[in-house]
Amino acid sequence: MFDRIRRYAGRFRGAGGAQTPQRRTHNLFEAAAAYVTARAEDDQDRIEEVSGWVPPEALSFGVSELACRAVVALARERDESPRTVARDLLGLPVV
Numbered sequence: 001m002f003d004r005i006r007r008y009a010g011r012f013r014g015a016g017g018a019q020t021p022q023r024r025t026h027n028l029f030e031a032a033a034a035y036v037t038a039r040a041e042d043d044q045d046r047i048e049e050v051s052g053w054v055p056p057e058a059l060s061f062g063v064s065e066l067a068c069r070a071v072v073a074l075a076r077e078r079d080e081s082p083r084t085v086a087r088d089l090l091g092l093p094v095v
Contacts, residue, residue, distance in 0.1 A: 035051065
């Protein structure tokens with residue numbers, strides 16, 4: 001019975017109450033954006049931090065999706081094909 005009262009009262013405590021801190025979960029696309037930004041800025045500490053937000057497979061998928069979207073957006077902006085833009089970004093000769 002006292003447990004019920006404690007739980008009920010705990011709902012109204014707000015910031016002054018003894019609440020357990022909740023770990024923030026990160027979206028895989030948020031992680032991918034932060035990871036790519038950290039890589040572009042050569043921020044090793046941030047790279048290591050962001051790498052722990054999601055599993056490596058999810059981060060890889062997010063980075064791949066970000067790359068695809070970036071190439072498509074840049075291709076539209078340049079009025080070129082995504083293939084041409086991707087090759088140009090990588091410094092490869094245009095075929």
